[in-house]
Amino acid sequence: MSALDSSLSSSNPLKVSAGVIFTPQRQILVGKRRQWDRGGGLWEFPGGKLEQEENFLEALVRELSEELEKTFTNVFPLHEAHYDYPTHSVWIVFFGCPVSSPWEVKSTAHDEVQWMELSELSRLEFLQANQELVKKLPILLSPFTTTA
DSSP states (O other), X not given: OOHHXXXXXXXXXXXXXXXXXXOTTOEEEEEEEOTTSTXXXXXXXXXXXXXXXXXXXXXXXXXXXXXXXXXXXXOEEEEEEEEEOSSOEEEEEEEEEEOSSOOOOOOSSXXXXXXXXXXXXXXXXXXXXXXXXXXXXXXXXXXXXXXX
């Protein structure tokens, strides 16, 4: 166990902010973690760790700007998750980030990024801390999306 891991117990979790970027037509942006990152090869929603003195919203705006080179201002809290991995704990706040349509995305933090239909997300292997949200997304996003 590294010094980083030992400092991230359930009483002092790693704080993460992530964006569920979606269109009204239920297309969701997801990223595949770089192979050399912890959880490499698994899928996640874009975002990252909070820096010192930063709140979840500030971290989200900064992380999405850094990773996707796009600024999001119309965001809202969507879901919160706590997850205990064998080596560390995480506290993730997911924000809904509505966009009118998909755009060609280049990510500085993922091996691959894709726009996926909401109904197809369950085919992907997500980080464990994201899996609960993937199951709840159809209900959580229903007020903001159309099924037709």
